[in-house]
Amino acid sequence: xxxxxxxxxxxxxxxxxxxxxxxxxxxxxxxxxxxxxxxxxxxxxxxxxxxxxxxxxxxxxxxxxxxxxxxxxxx
Numbered sequence: 001x002x003x004x005x006x007x008x009x010x011x012x013x014x015x016x017x018x019x020x021x022x023x024x025x026x027x028x029x030x031x032x033x034x035x036x037x038x039x040x041x042x043x044x045x046x047x048x049x050x051x052x053x054x055x056x057x058x059x060x061x062x063x064x065x066x067x068x069x070x071x072x073x074x075x
Contacts, residue, residue, distance in 0.1 A: 068074035
């Protein structure tokens with residue numbers, strides 16, 4: 001019976017499979033953590049967006065209460 005792979009090739013394949021199995025959980029949970037952080041950041045941005053707009057307007061000398069509202073003749 002003829003050998004299919006050399007000893008060095010078998011060891012290399014075994015090392016590659018072992019490394020993949022050891023790193024897979026770290027990669028998976030790292031991606032999940034990054035995804036959760038991105039979603040949390042987006043959610044927090046939507047909560048604070050109106051406050052940030054009012055802050056931006058007041059820093060530039062504009063008062064939000066003196067601006068026209070939709071549905072009024074000034075709009």
